[in-house]
Amino acid sequence: MLKKILAVLAMLYAFAAMAAVDVNKGTAAELDSVKGIGPGTSKAIVDxxxxxxxxxxxxxxxxxxxxxxxRAAHLSEAGLTVNGQAYKGAAATKKDDKKDKKDKKEAKAEKKEEKKAEAKKDEKKDEKKETAMAKDAKKDDKKASDAKPAASAKK
Incomplete structure (x- = not known):
């Protein structure tokens, strides 16, 4: 019987620890029990x-x-209230965070694609330059070979 009573008391204590704490009514110890609030923050709240x-x-x-x-969103999720009200921006904050992460990933992917396209463009320019240089080299070789017989014919 004693074990049952102790078990019930332990459960009640755990439930009380999880219960909402109002910033206007909670003691420094109760505020400190909210996840995310330490002694410094609870003192600042009380002050x-x-x-x-x-x-x-x-x-x-x-x-x-x-x-x-x-931080207000996190504290509200942990059970902190102001005049019995949860922070209204808490749910929106999570959604916004997910949306921001998704937007960042998409922007990163777009940037990567742009870099790939730019690299291909640069590669094509390099190929064109190499082709033009090869043509110029052939022309120079042809001019040089045409000039040699003419020079040897003069001798």
Missing amino acids: ERKKGEFKSWEDFIERVKGVGDK
Whole structure:
């Protein structure tokens, strides 16, 4: 029976640790329990909260040094709330990150294709130059060979 009670208490404790923590109500220890918030950030939150409650996520981001949109999204996913509200930009941020990665990959692929096309173009130019140089060399050889018999005929 004691084991069951301890197991239930352990589960409740784990659930409490995973529960949302509001920046306006949580203690420094509760804030510190949120993944991504350390002692320094929890102290900064508590110090800013002494000046007045946070009205919104934007207010929170503006007043707490080191918290931007990305970090706010991560903290919200970890269970942090402002006045019971999750960060609204959290879902959009993940989608935007995926879209940005996809766009970067596409741009990189396009750049690679452009480099290949440029290399082919340069290769063709080089071939044309070599062909022109070979033709010029043949002309010079022909002129030289035509000039030799004429020079030997004069002697």
